[in-house]
Amino acid sequence: MATAVLHDRGGPSRPVRYGSISRSRKRALVWSYVFLVIFAIFFLMPPVYMFITSLKTSQEISAATNPWWVFDPTLANYIELLSSNQYLTFFKNSAIISIAVVIITMCVSIPAAFALSRMKFWGSTTLATGVFLTYLIPETLLFIPLFKTFAFVYEYTGIQLINNWWVLLFLYPTLTVPFCTWIMIGYFASIPKELDEAAIIDGASYVQTLTRIFIPVALPGIIAATIFAFTVSWAQFLYPLAFTTSTDQLVLPVGIITTLIKGDVFNWGQIMTGALLGAAPPLIIYAFLMDYYIAGLTAGATKG
Amino acid sequence: MVDAATGTMGVGTRAAARRRPGLFQRKSTIAFLMALPLILIIALLVLYPALYSMHLATLNKSMERFVGLGNFEFLFKRETFWMVVQQSCIFAITAVLFKALIGLFVAHFVHAIPNKGQRKWRGMLLVPWVIPPAMSTLAWFWLFDPSYSAFNWLFALVGIDPVPWLGDAYWARFSVILVNVWYGAPFFMIMYLAALKSVPEQLYEAASIDGANWWQRLWYVTLPMMRNIILITVLFSTIVTFANFDIVRVLTAGGPIDQTHVFATWAFKLGIEGGDIPLGASVSLFMLPILGLGAIFILRDINKRGNEA
Amino acid sequence: MAQVTLRKVVKKYDDTLAVRGIDLDIADKEFVVLVGPSGCGKSTTLRMIAGLEEISDGDIAIGGTIVNDVPPKDRDIAMVFQNYALYPHMTVHENMSFGLRLKKVAKDEIKRRVENAARILDITELLARKPKQLSGGQRQRVAMGRAIVRDPKVFLFDEPLSNLDAKLRVQMRTEIKKVHQKVRTTTVYVTHDQVEAMTLADRVVVMNGGLIEQVGAPNDLYHAPTTKFVAGFIGSPSMNFIPCRLEEASGALIARMGEVSLPLPEARTARYKPYVGKEVLFGLRPEHMTERRPYATGQPQDFSVTVDVVEPMGMETLLYFRINGVEVAARVEPTSAVASGEVMPLAADLAHMHLIDPATDKVV
Numbered sequence: 001m002a003t004a005v006l007h008d009r010g011g012p013s014r015p016v017r018y019g020s021i022s023r024s025r026k027r028a029l030v031w032s033y034v035f036l037v038i039f040a041i042f043f044l045m046p047p048v049y050m051f052i053t054s055l056k057t058s059q060e061i062s063a064a065t066n067p068w069w070v071f072d073p074t075l076a077n078y079i080e081l082l083s084s085n086q087y088l089t090f091f092k093n094s095a096i097i098s099i100a101v102v103i104i105t106m107c108v109s110i111p112a113a114f115a116l117s118r119m120k121f122w123g124s125t126t127l128a129t130g131v132f133l134t135y136l137i138p139e140t141l142l143f144i145p146l147f148k149t150f151a152f153v154y155e156y157t158g159i160q161l162i163n164n165w166w167v168l169l170f171l172y173p174t175l176t177v178p179f180c181t182w183i184m185i186g187y188f189a190s191i192p193k194e195l196d197e198a199a200i201i202d203g204a205s206y207v208q209t210l211t212r213i214f215i216p217v218a219l220p221g222i223i224a225a226t227i228f229a230f231t232v233s234w235a236q237f238l239y240p241l242a243f244t245t246s247t248d249q250l251v252l253p254v255g256i257i258t259t260l261i262k263g264d265v266f267n268w269g270q271i272m273t274g275a276l277l278g279a280a281p282p283l284i285i286y287a288f289l290m291d292y293y294i295a296g297l298t299a300g301a302t303k304g
Numbered sequence: 305m306v307d308a309a310t311g312t313m314g315v316g317t318r319a320a321a322r323r324r325p326g327l328f329q330r331k332s333t334i335a336f337l338m339a340l341p342l343i344l345i346i347a348l349l350v351l352y353p354a355l356y357s358m359h360l361a362t363l364n365k366s367m368e369r370f371v372g373l374g375n376f377e378f379l380f381k382r383e384t385f386w387m388v389v390q391q392s393c394i395f396a397i398t399a400v401l402f403k404a405l406i407g408l409f410v411a412h413f414v415h416a417i418p419n420k421g422q423r424k425w426r427g428m429l430l431v432p433w434v435i436p437p438a439m440s441t442l443a444w445f446w447l448f449d450p451s452y453s454a455f456n457w458l459f460a461l462v463g464i465d466p467v468p469w470l471g472d473a474y475w476a477r478f479s480v481i482l483v484n485v486w487y488g489a490p491f492f493m494i495m496y497l498a499a500l501k502s503v504p505e506q507l508y509e510a511a512s513i514d515g516a517n518w519w520q521r522l523w524y525v526t527l528p529m530m531r532n533i534i535l536i537t538v539l540f541s542t543i544v545t546f547a548n549f550d551i552v553r554v555l556t557a558g559g560p561i562d563q564t565h566v567f568a569t570w571a572f573k574l575g576i577e578g579g580d581i582p583l584g585a586s587v588s589l590f591m592l593p594i595l596g597l598g599a600i601f602i603l604r605d606i607n608k609r610g611n612e613a
Numbered sequence: 614m615a616q617v618t619l620r621k622v623v624k625k626y627d628d629t630l631a632v633r634g635i636d637l638d639i640a641d642k643e644f645v646v647l648v649g650p651s652g653c654g655k656s657t658t659l660r661m662i663a664g665l666e667e668i669s670d671g672d673i674a675i676g677g678t679i680v681n682d683v684p685p686k687d688r689d690i691a692m693v694f695q696n697y698a699l700y701p702h703m704t705v706h707e708n709m710s711f712g713l714r715l716k717k718v719a720k721d722e723i724k725r726r727v728e729n730a731a732r733i734l735d736i737t738e739l740l741a742r743k744p745k746q747l748s749g750g751q752r753q754r755v756a757m758g759r760a761i762v763r764d765p766k767v768f769l770f771d772e773p774l775s776n777l778d779a780k781l782r783v784q785m786r787t788e789i790k791k792v793h794q795k796v797r798t799t800t801v802y803v804t805h806d807q808v809e810a811m812t813l814a815d816r817v818v819v820m821n822g823g824l825i826e827q828v829g830a831p832n833d834l835y836h837a838p839t840t841k842f843v844a845g846f847i848g849s850p851s852m853n854f855i856p857c858r859l860e861e862a863s864g865a866l867i868a869r870m871g872e873v874s875l876p877l878p879e880a881r882t883a884r885y886k887p888y889v890g891k892e893v894l895f896g897l898r899p900e901h902m903t904e905r906r907p908y909a910t911g912q913p914q915d916f917s918v919t920v921d922v923v924e925p926m927g928m929e930t931l932l933y934f935r936i937n938g939v940e941v942a943a944r945v946e947p948t949s950a951v952a953s954g955e956v957m958p959l960a961a962d963l964a965h966m967h968l969i970d971p972a973t974d975k976v977v
Contacts, residue, residue: 032413036425039410043432043490046443049454053446067454112342119335127339133599134350136540138547140568141592144575144585145353145360148367174349181342194698197665202712202763203686206334212711216702235436237550238568242576253438257554268446275439286434290427293434297491298498 047279053272054078061268077273087274089248090255093165094278097251098233100169105176105229110222113184114210118196128185135178139171143242146171150243165249171239176229183228183299187221188214224296227289231282252278360585367582375586384562384570389590391477392566396546396594399484403545404538406485407492414493415500426497433490441554444483445470448555473563476556480564483551488544492537499533500526536605539598546594567591615676615689615766615799616641617662622671624657624823631657633823634671644793644800648810649820649846656771658820659803663769664688676766691760692769696776697752699744705755706740709762730761733795734788750781757789761796768793770802774809786812807847811835819843836965841894841974844967850899850931853941854969857895859888868895868968871937875914878963885968885977893977896967899931902943904950905960913960918943923953932957 053061055073065071081087115121116128150161161167191214199209215222240254247259256274260267286293364371379385414425432440447454448469456466470476503526511521527534549568552558558565558573565573567590575584617639624632632654639645647655660666662673664685672679680688691712699708706727713723731737734754744752753773760768773789774782790813793800804810810817811831819826819834819842827834827843838844845851857870859877866877866885875895877885905915918941924931930950932943934957943959951957968977 028416032416035409035413036417036429039406039413040425040428043429043486046440046447046486047431047435049447050440050443061452067452067457108341108345111338115335115338119331119338121332121335121339124335124339127343129603130346131342132602134346136543136595136598136602137350137354138543138568138591138595140547140549140571141357141588141595142350142353144571144581144588145357146349147576148360148581149353149356170349173345177342177345178350192696192698194694194696195700197663198692198694198698198700198759199711200665201663201685201690201692202759203715204711206331208715213700217700219702231434231436235438237436237438237553238572241553242572253436257438257442266449268449268452271442272446275442279435279439282434282436283431286430287427290423290430294426294430294494294498297433297494 047276050272050276050279053268054276056269058267058269077269078277081270081273081277086247086259087255090250090252091277093250093255094234094252095281097165097168097172098230098281101172101176101233102226102229104169104173105180106222106226108173108177109180109184109225110215111210113181113188114206114214116181117185117188119206131178131181131185135182139175139236139238142174143238147242162243163245163249165240165244165251167243168236168239168251171243172233172236175232175236179232180225180229183225183296184218184221186299187218191217220292220295221299223289223292224299227285227293228296230285231293234282357585357589360582361589363582365580365582371582375583378583379586384565385587387562388565388567388570388587391564392546392590394477395481395484395548395552395566396542399481399488399545400538400542402481402485403488403492403541404534406489407537408496408534410489410493411496411500414497426494430490430494432487433494437487437550438554440487441483441551444479444486445555448479470556471560473560476560476564480552480555483555484545484548487551488541492541495533495537496530499530503529532605535601539601543594543598547591616643617767617799617801618672618674618677619658619662620672620674622658622661622673623669624654624661624666625669630823632661635820635823635825637818637825637828639799639801642797642799644790644802644813644815645818646802646804646810646814646816647818647820648804648807649826651805653820654823655803655805655818655820659769659771659801662767662801663690663692689766690769691763691765691767692771693753693756693760693773695772697744697756699752699755699759701744704741704743705736705747705758708744708755709740709759712759712763726762726764727758730758733761733792734758749777750785753777753785754788757792761792766799768798768800768802770800770804772804773802774804775806782809789813808849811847817847819846821846838967839976841896841969841976844896844969844976848898850942850944852896852898852967853902853939855895855897855936855939855941856892856971857937858892859885859890859968861886861889870895873916873918873936875916875961875963877966877968878912881968888968888970888977892971894969894971896969896976897961897963898965899942899944901962901965902941902959903962904945905958910962912963914963915958915960917956917958920951920953920955920957923950925950 049068052068052070054077055070055075057072057074057076060070060072112131116124116131147162150167154160154162161170195213195217196209199213204212235253236251237253240251244250244254247255250258252274256271256278260271260274360367361375362370362372364374410429414422414429417425446452450468450471453466453469455469459466468475469479507525507529508521511525516524546566547568548566549572552564552566552569553572556564558569562570567587571584571588573584574587575581578584617637619635619637621634621636622632623630623634635654635658637645647658649655657666661668662675664680664683668681672681674680675688675690700711703711709727709730710723713726718726727740728737731740734757736751736754736758739747739751739755744755747755756773770789774785777785786809789802802809802813811834814831816828817831817834818828821842826846827839829837834843834847838847841854845854855870857868860867860869860874864882865879866882866889868875868877905913918932918934918936920932920934921940922933924933925947928947929944930947932945932950933940934943935941945957945959969975970977
């Protein structure tokens with residue numbers, strides 16, 4: 001305070017208060033940055049440590065050197081994994097499943113959201129609420145009865161669902177469809193009613209209204225829902241762990257954990273490389289489409 | 305034309321003019337068909353298994369005999385079960401509490417810095433939420449490694465004894481909560497940030513003019529305005545945390561000696577790995593009460609909104 | 614031929630009646646404005662003509678054909694919405710041609726029609742833009758263009774000007790009138806703004822509570838309202854309604870309103886005679902209560918009041934005062950206005966007065 005007055009070129013006493021406000025603001029700002037840096041270190045430490053380890057040789061990992069530094073960087077882990085058929089199979093399985101699930105989800109969610117938000121029918125309001133409640137039912141409650149049900153399917157029809165990667169195509173939509181439908185209902189609801197009325201007068205059928213007006217107008221929402229469906233499918237761990245076992249049927253998260261961890265022998269350089277590569281697709285999508293990603297995240301809650 | 309008009313305007317011909325469109329052209333039919341795949345998925349792959357698990361819980365291990373509440377009686381007599389109940393509750397409550405607090409703090413700090421830099425920070429701070437949890441938990445697993453723990457190496461520098469992160473029951477519980485907080489706090493941060501942005505600046509100005517200090521502005525303006533988002537996020541996160549599987553499974557797989565099991569991982573161990581599907585189903589059913597609680601809150605909220613509209 | 618006919622049209626939402634059976638004949642090429650307060654059923658009526666709402670009872674015919682169950686696209690109508698409802702992802706050209714493209718009209722025909730409509734509305738240079746890049750007035754023109762392009766039997770306007778600021782609204786009002794004079798299509802226009810109704814319409818339909826109060830040319834509604842509602846709704850500031858008691862003195866009728874009493878015109882004695890001795894409402898517009906003028910026409914009657922509030926408007930000044938317990942407005946020349954609290958001599962032109970029976974709310 002006192003110094004502020006001195007530096008104020010002897011002006012009237014009032015500017016002192018302004019000076020102290022801007023000073024306290026500046027101090028608050030500095031503290032904000034300090035805490036942000038601390039939290040950023042906490043939040044980014046595991047992926048950074050993954051990256052550090054992925055550049056190390058096994059010798060360096062088991063040496064008693066500073067684990068936070070790479071003395072002898074090498075890409076050997078990356079080369080080895082990316083030329084391993086097994087790892088590439090995991091990656092391929094994950095990619096095919098995630099993309100297929102995104103397509104299934106969109107084909108189910110978008111028409112359903114359109115019907116629920118714009119074309120009232122018997123029970124449509126109940127269904128809209130039900131969709132959101134369904135989203136709350138976790139997969140951890142469903143995997144056991146589903147497992148048993150699929151075993152029954154085999155007993156009665158001879159179709160072996162368990163231990164086939166494509167069984168996941170039935171399972172993942174239970175995670176993605178309710179939420180995507182819910183956020184699409186929200187996006188469609190924000191489109192003014194007059195827009196579909198104008199389309200109806202212009203002679204568009206319901207399907208044309210959906211494909212030529214609603215889908216283009218709600219494109220940001222569709223992108224957000226697509227990202228959500230993809231990342232959820234890519235990250236899903238419980239279903240593949242319970243439903244697939246042969247190494248050629250595994251998806252990435254399960255594959256890394258079950259094949260790279262062999263008994264008590266951990267090849268940490270490769271595990272970290274595999275995990276980092278496994279985390280790469282969602283991270284890359286996030287890096288390029290961050291705003292859509294965040295819009296999708298917040299849409300669920302603010303509209304719920 | 306005029307004649308036709310006067311002719312058809314008669315009352316008698318009206319019934320003929322009031323023709324209903326056919327079943328398959330009717331709006332409600334088209335709408336129902338559009339929503340049908342959704343209805344099927346929800347009915348067959350969500351509702352049916354949910355109900356089926358209740359049926360499963362009443363069968364014996366080989367699923368040949370109806371045992372009523374026998375599985376539950378068995379569970380209630382086992383010490384491990386009560387430990388899992390305790391651990392699930394401690395895990396969910398502590399983790400959600402810290403996620404909510406850290407999320408709030410971080411959101412506050414991000415909101416406090418100039419708009420220009422916010423995007424960058426926000427982008428950085430959300431990274432834990434973006435990485436598949438099974439993958440990032442592997443990194444934590446490695447950070448907690450008994451012989452090569454990078455944390456313990458840092459501790460050694462300042463003379464702290466090595467911590468048995470996953471070896472000791474209490475430390476292992478701490479570790480799974482820590483990883484869950486690390487993974488979930490960014491989600492809270494992003495929600496709160498969205499909520500903070502929606503508080504009109506004039507409210508703060510008005511509060512400042514009324515003489516409110518920083519703390520009072522937070523208490524009387526920010527928190528009430530964010531009340532709904534905080535509630536829904538906490539509710540949401542409680543359900544998800546309660547049902548968490550990935551982190552515990554990868555980090556400790558329930559160990560040491562079942563001390564860190566939560567409902568989901570224990571149900572997996574009993575039902576899938578142990579082959580006792582009815583028992584696993586019984587355990588997983590204990591996640592229902594929290595779900596029911598969530599459903600009640602949300603339905604109440606939706607009804608309230610409906611009445612206001 | 615595109616006359617629009619409504620016969621006993623009713624709209625029921627659950628148990629509430631939004632429109633309670635209205636009859637209306639709109640002639641070919643006519644510009645009809647439906648006006649009334651919000652919730653009077655005017656928009657519902659328009660939407661029933663468009664086919665966006667099903668009608669609960671009665672008949673609607675366009676061009677002589679009953680269209681009760683005809684979907685909107687087959688009714689050959691075009692509609693301009695309050696918020697324009699332009700497709701945000703399409704350019705102006707695409708917006709205007711969307712309906713034609715759905716109908717698979719030939720490309721060069723579409724081009725010709727869009728360009729023609731654009732010329733009429735003076736938006737040729739905007740054709741490649743997206744709605745976001747347009748001002749409110751431009752969007753309004755595009756919305757009208759979209760209607761014109763389709764060359765429909767009937768234009769429907771749903772409060773098209775209420776999203777514009779006051780100045781632009783006046784400008785667009787003239788624009789709409791010009792367009793109608795050029796394209797000469799039957800038009801039904803809904804607004805809550807009685808000035809818009811008066812300036813645009815060939816005929817105005819005043820609606821209230823789901824019923825038609827009165828149909829007539831703008832000046833007829835202004836000078837010869839048939840109900841208290843129409844008398845009060847048309848004109849701004851609205852008509853003064855003063856409770857009064859009708860008395861007879863030596864063959865002439867006198868309206869007694871507290872300390873003011875005015876002799877009624879002789880020509881109306883016979884009409885008003887049945888109400889002698891009853892409490893009725895005396896209606897007179899502010900513009901017919903002025904300062905005393907030497908060259909006054911009509912039947913000026915002098916009286917004096919104590920002014921409560923003075924509102925200078927520029928070309929005139931409004932005075933507010935109380936007669937018989939109600940607030941009354943008068944319109945005077947700015948130069949002759951007094952300050953508030955002072956006594957002002959005024960003249961009422963009773964040739965323009967109305968007498969309303971409070972039991973029926975009808976103009977006698």
